Structures are given as structure tokens and as C-alpha cells.
Amino acid sequence: MTTVNDLLAAARVRLDRPDPRRAAELVRQGAYLVDTRPAWQRAEEGELPGALVIERNHIEWRLDPASDARIPEAVDHDVTWIVVCSEGYSSSLAAASLQDLGLRNATDLDGGYRAWRATFG
Numbered sequence: 001m002t003t004v005n006d007l008l009a010a011a012r013v014r015l016d017r018p019d020p021r022r023a024a025e026l027v028r029q030g031a032y033l034v035d036t037r038p039a040w041q042r043a044e045e046g047e048l049p050g051a052l053v054i055e056r057n058h059i060e061w062r063l064d065p066a067s068d069a070r071i072p073e074a075v076d077h078d079v080t081w082i083v084v085c086s087e088g089y090s091s092s093l094a095a096a097s098l099q100d101l102g103l104r105n106a107t108d109l110d111g112g113y114r115a116w117r118a119t120f121g
Contacts, residue, residue: 011096031080
């Protein structure tokens with residue numbers, strides 16, 4: 001029987017998870033931060049400056065360049081997406097799902113928004 005911890009471990013084996021400083025550098029090079037936290041969590045914890053806000057239940061449709069519901073930034077399968085959740089757990093699963101769609105540069109922020117806030121304030 002597979003557990004959520006098994007899924008998480010399998011997802012993370014596939015991801016090159018940047019810490020906040022490396023993620024910020026990747027953004028300077030053209031990557032996109034994608035904040036998947038629900039509105040209540042963003043209100044409670046704070047906003048992530050410059051991030052695209054796409055809640056988890058919409059992410060595959062918005063970032064798949066073949067989807068009719070894609071966002072303008074989803075131009076091809078080579079875009080670098082750095083998915084962010086609160087602590088870096090659900091974002092790992094989301095990034096692996098994006099890789100399953102062929103978005104080979106999808107990953108997530110190690111430690112999530114809380115690590116970003118601890119690093120940059």
C-alpha cells in the first residue's frame with residue numbers, strides 16, 4: 001500500500017528543489033514563482049511578492065501550454081515553474097504532477113513560503 005509519504009518521497013527524487021536564495025536567482029533568470037496557497041493562508045501568512053497566484057486545484061490547467069485554460073506565461077514545456085506552498089509538502093506533489101504533464105523544469109521551493117519569509121523577511 002502506498003502512503004502519502006511514499007508519494008512525497010517519489011516526487012522529491014525527481015525534483016531539484018531550490019532554497020529561497022537559489023529560487024530568487026532562478027526568478028532573476030526568468031523562472032516563475034507560483035503560489036498555490038489558498039486565499040485564507042496567504043491572508044494569514046503573507047503574500048509572496050512577484051509570485052503568480054494559482055491555487056492548487058487549478059495548477060495543471062493553468063500551466064499546461066496545451067490547455068485552453070492556460071495562463072499567458074505558459075508558452076511551452078520549457079518554462080521553469082517554482083511551485084510554493086506553506087511549508088514545501090503539497091508543492092512537491094504539485095511540481096511532480098507538472099512534470100508528468102511534460103513541464104520538465106517544474107520544481108518546488110524547499111521549505112515553502114515559510115522558508116522564503118525566514119530568508120527574506
